[in-house]
Amino acid sequence: MKVINSLLIMVVLSELPEGSSSSSLTHGHSSPTCGRSSSTDGHRYDVFLSFRGVDTRHSFTDHLHKALIHANITTFLDNEEIETGEDLKPELESAIKASRASIIVLSKNYVSSTWCLDELVLILEQRMTSNHIVIPIFYHVEPTHVRKQQSSFGDAMAKHKQTMEAETNVNKRSQWAQKMDRWNKALIEAANLKGYDVHGRLETEFIEEIVKDIHRRLHVRSRSVRQQLIGMEYHIKHTHYYGNRLDREDILTITGIGWIGKTSLAKHIYDLYWHEFSTSSCIEDISRRCDGKFNGLLDIQKQLWDDISKKKIENALARKRVFIVLDDINTIDQLDALLGNKGFHPGSKIILTTKERWITQSFALFKTNIKPKHVERFRKGLCRTESCQLLCSHAFMCNHPKAGYEEVLEKLVKYCQGHPLALKVLGKSLHNRDVAYWEGCIHGLKKETNSYINNVLRMSFESLPSNNDKELFKHIACFFVGMDRDVTETILEACNINTRYGIINLINRCLLSIGRKMNLRCIKMGRFEVLQESLDKPWKRSRLWCHEESFKVSKKEKGKGNILGLALDMRMVEKEKSGASFELDTLSNMDNLMLLQLNYVHMNGSYENFPEELRCLCMHGYHLNSIPLNLPMENLVALDMSYSNIESFVFCDSNPQRHEKRQKLSGSCLKQKRVLGSLKILNLSFCKQLRSLGDFDQLPALERLIVRNCIGLNEVCESIGQCVKLVLIDLSYCNKLEKIQKITSMLANVKIMFLEGCNLGESRIKIRDIDLQERLKANDIDVNTITSSSAFGGAIPSDLKFSAFSLPRSLVSSLHFSCLSMLKHLYLDGNLIDSMPICVRTLPRLEILSMTVQKKCQLVTKTIWSLTIECIVTK
Numbered sequence: 001m002k003v004i005n006s007l008l009i010m011v012v013l014s015e016l017p018e019g020s021s022s023s024s025l026t027h028g029h030s031s032p033t034c035g036r037s038s039s040t041d042g043h044r045y046d047v048f049l050s051f052r053g054v055d056t057r058h059s060f061t062d063h064l065h066k067a068l069i070h071a072n073i074t075t076f077l078d079n080e081e082i083e084t085g086e087d088l089k090p091e092l093e094s095a096i097k098a099s100r101a102s103i104i105v106l107s108k109n110y111v112s113s114t115w116c117l118d119e120l121v122l123i124l125e126q127r128m129t130s131n132h133i134v135i136p137i138f139y140h141v142e143p144t145h146v147r148k149q150q151s152s153f154g155d156a157m158a159k160h161k162q163t164m165e166a167e168t169n170v171n172k173r174s175q176w177a178q179k180m181d182r183w184n185k186a187l188i189e190a191a192n193l194k195g196y197d198v199h200g201r202l203e204t205e206f207i208e209e210i211v212k213d214i215h216r217r218l219h220v221r222s223r224s225v226r227q228q229l230i231g232m233e234y235h236i237k238h239t240h241y242y243g244n245r246l247d248r249e250d251i252l253t254i255t256g257i258g259w260i261g262k263t264s265l266a267k268h269i270y271d272l273y274w275h276e277f278s279t280s281s282c283i284e285d286i287s288r289r290c291d292g293k294f295n296g297l298l299d300i301q302k303q304l305w306d307d308i309s310k311k312k313i314e315n316a317l318a319r320k321r322v323f324i325v326l327d328d329i330n331t332i333d334q335l336d337a338l339l340g341n342k343g344f345h346p347g348s349k350i351i352l353t354t355k356e357r358w359i360t361q362s363f364a365l366f367k368t369n370i371k372p373k374h375v376e377r378f379r380k381g382l383c384r385t386e387s388c389q390l391l392c393s394h395a396f397m398c399n400h401p402k403a404g405y406e407e408v409l410e411k412l413v414k415y416c417q418g419h420p421l422a423l424k425v426l427g428k429s430l431h432n433r434d435v436a437y438w439e440g441c442i443h444g445l446k447k448e449t450n451s452y453i454n455n456v457l458r459m460s461f462e463s464l465p466s467n468n469d470k471e472l473f474k475h476i477a478c479f480f481v482g483m484d485r486d487v488t489e490t491i492l493e494a495c496n497i498n499t500r501y502g503i504i505n506l507i508n509r510c511l512l513s514i515g516r517k518m519n520l521r522c523i524k525m526g527r528f529e530v531l532q533e534s535l536d537k538p539w540k541r542s543r544l545w546c547h548e549e550s551f552k553v554s555k556k557e558k559g560k561g562n563i564l565g566l567a568l569d570m571r572m573v574e575k576e577k578s579g580a581s582f583e584l585d586t587l588s589n590m591d592n593l594m595l596l597q598l599n600y601v602h603m604n605g606s607y608e609n610f611p612e613e614l615r616c617l618c619m620h621g622y623h624l625n626s627i628p629l630n631l632p633m634e635n636l637v638a639l640d641m642s643y644s645n646i647e648s649f650v651f652c653d654s655n656p657q658r659h660e661k662r663q664k665l666s667g668s669c670l671k672q673k674r675v676l677g678s679l680k681i682l683n684l685s686f687c688k689q690l691r692s693l694g695d696f697d698q699l700p701a702l703e704r705l706i707v708r709n710c711i712g713l714n715e716v717c718e719s720i721g722q723c724v725k726l727v728l729i730d731l732s733y734c735n736k737l738e739k740i741q742k743i744t745s746m747l748a749n750v751k752i753m754f755l756e757g758c759n760l761g762e763s764r765i766k767i768r769d770i771d772l773q774e775r776l777k778a779n780d781i782d783v784n785t786i787t788s789s790s791a792f793g794g795a796i797p798s799d800l801k802f803s804a805f806s807l808p809r810s811l812v813s814s815l816h817f818s819c820l821s822m823l824k825h826l827y828l829d830g831n832l833i834d835s836m837p838i839c840v841r842t843l844p845r846l847e848i849l850s851m852t853v854q855k856k857c858q859l860v861t862k863t864i865w866s867l868t869i870e871c872i873v874t875k
Helices: 060-070 090-097 114-130 143-148 151-166 170-192 203-218 232-243 262-276 286-290 296-308 313-319 332-339 384-395 406-416 420-429 435-446 452-462 467-480 485-493 499-508 520-531 547-554 584-589 656-666 718-722 740-744 770-778 809-814 838-842
Strands: 045-050 099-106 133-138 251-255 279-283 322-329 349-354 374-378 565-569 581-583 595-599 602-604 616-618 638-640 681-683 704-706 728-730 752-754 763-767 803-807 825-835 848-858 868-874
Touching: 045 060, 045 090, 045 114, 045 203, 060 099, 060 203, 090 099, 090 114, 099 114, 099 203, 114 133, 114 170, 133 170, 133 203, 143 151, 143 170, 151 170, 203 262, 251 262, 262 279, 262 322, 262 349, 279 296, 286 296, 286 322, 286 332, 296 313, 296 322, 296 332, 313 332, 322 332, 384 406, 384 420, 406 420, 406 435, 452 520, 467 485, 467 499, 467 520, 467 565, 485 499, 485 638, 485 681, 547 565, 581 584, 718 740
Parallel strands: 045 099, 099 133, 251 349, 251 374, 279 322, 322 349, 565 595, 581 602, 595 616, 616 638, 638 681, 681 704, 704 728, 728 752, 825 848, 848 868
Antiparallel strands: 763 803, 763 825
16 A cells, blocks of 8 residues: 655645844854854854955945855854964954854965964864864965965965064064964865865856855755744654755745745745755746736746756756755746756756646646646645644734633634645734733634635635636535535536536635635635625625524515525524514525525425525425425425434325326326426434335436434335436435345445444444545545535435444355455454355455454355455454
């Protein structure tokens, strides 16, 4: 089984307030400067700069110093000059000894300073005694001239010799002689070290190369690592692991909704590893820079060209080991223009951030014969603990709430749903505010319609390629959050929505997630789009998901022809309204209504007023004992009447008057025109009064039948065998139901069967339909059912994990499941078996057989040679 490291990169990157960072340091009267300390092992500095001020202080050395500081390399640079002949200051000796490395800028007049020469001697002594790293830079001088003291070096040493010879004090003259000897040896040693020669080089590239070398040799941590990052403790090790896999994957794509931390994550990885590559480039905010600008993409190309090569970009990518971050890509043209189609040099690394998940594997490079190795990581929001920490860091300048703020803090954290930008913005706005102000902020947020965060998410919505996708997203946000994907597609396809293509587009833009909880901010944004249709007149909107508003609209006499979906659950409205009746006449004006929920509603009037265009009808707690005969149902694809009082689901019953009335309603005999001919999903769960199910010949399209916990159900008509499209049946806990074996024998195409809790015997045999589970997994289908955010529920059972048959132990060895021809895995655990079950020979697709056997059991292996057998042997 291939294991994918899904936690490779789940880094939460959110900076603490700016006041938490360190400032530059100043030491002594000579005022050396350094960046933020990154030194280790007791060293105060990373690098000591030794140079001749008159040659390079205001040019090369200044540029080098700034580059080192920018790279977070703690650098000592002395700001004062010392006249020739003066002794080396004690603070400089201490600085050299407290540094991990020294960079010696050997320029034309370097040797003319005895101070520089004394620094050189001490630096090389440190090299011998404490693994001090020494990097000589030959700045427009020849290494040979340094080694042999020729040219300006020879002239300067000759002047030092003259000074020595002119000294009349014997002791001082002897000291000069000893110094001259140490200086000569030091110059020879320095010239023999591996260093850098600036001759013929651009100083900017030259300095960049030096900084990278220091990074590599000292393992200096980058600036971003120095920042305190919320949630890094656990996830940082996965980022390091990723960095060590640079030879395995060429492209990393980080996806997620807007402002969720994609850019911060990419920059963090870049700061960790850029110095390990020949050239590197990090280009941010590409979409914004390209939008509406004729030369926007050209400017970005030029930036990349300047960063990695002075030659054609494609050639540089193919010939150099590069590290590139392209942030916020939103079109294939951008990738094609920046990366081309010639491939990368081995070991190169490309990081992309985007809200468009489909882009990466669609650009030119993936259409070549040799496709790059690619991995995608979806960027999720912060968890509750991390959200609290981030909000507190901005609101209280610490990681925990002040006393008395705990309750309002929890409300804000819940509102933000782990979104770093929302937490940061709110935290800063609430800094130094009292609890009452926080409560007022929460109240205002509930009514917000045009927040900055909401507008960021709307950019993804507006980028959807078609009106079909926008309508699909609004349907899902209002009514289908948490519902099974197949059920959602079945219902919305009947509403003339292209769901297969549309759902993929929503997933690619990170507006929809399958198999995990949908982001609350996205749900609110989708509903916000519906609100914009009419802010103060809800009856003019296309969808009504708020139960209070639905109730108010039902009392209006004004036109409601725009409404496509309406949800009303009387348990969710104010108590004084909960007993009010619902006049069915109000539905007569809703000609376009396709999705309707009327849960626990007491209805008055004629059911003929129901719109004929209805595709999904949910009526939990329906108060009558039978389905209304005049209810238009010809176009229904989903009917959910759970928790109702109906006693039977039979159209052609023994009552001749009812049968005659039904014939009149349909216009012809039921055999010619089926009342529920389009129905695919029927849910009658928890109908305690339900006694019988019949007339399945009137349900030719039925795919899912769910009647869980119908404790009074005792009969299922044999006409169920005519439902040839039925793939799921749930009869769990219908413990009065008889002839279940006969019923199951008629269901040749069923893939999922729930018979849990049925009263059929003392033991149980579990048959898990892994075939469907694998199919669900392969299609990224969320097998969770309706949550509280879904308006229409009950289309599929919540425990879609196994099918269970309860049978007497005596039947185990003689089982015949030939009707279940789709079965792949058979679990007979918990039933002591003394011989191989006959059913093994009748299941052509069976791959795994799991069972508990007695020790004396003799397995007939010739009948099961192609199976994987898992046995638990008992005494």
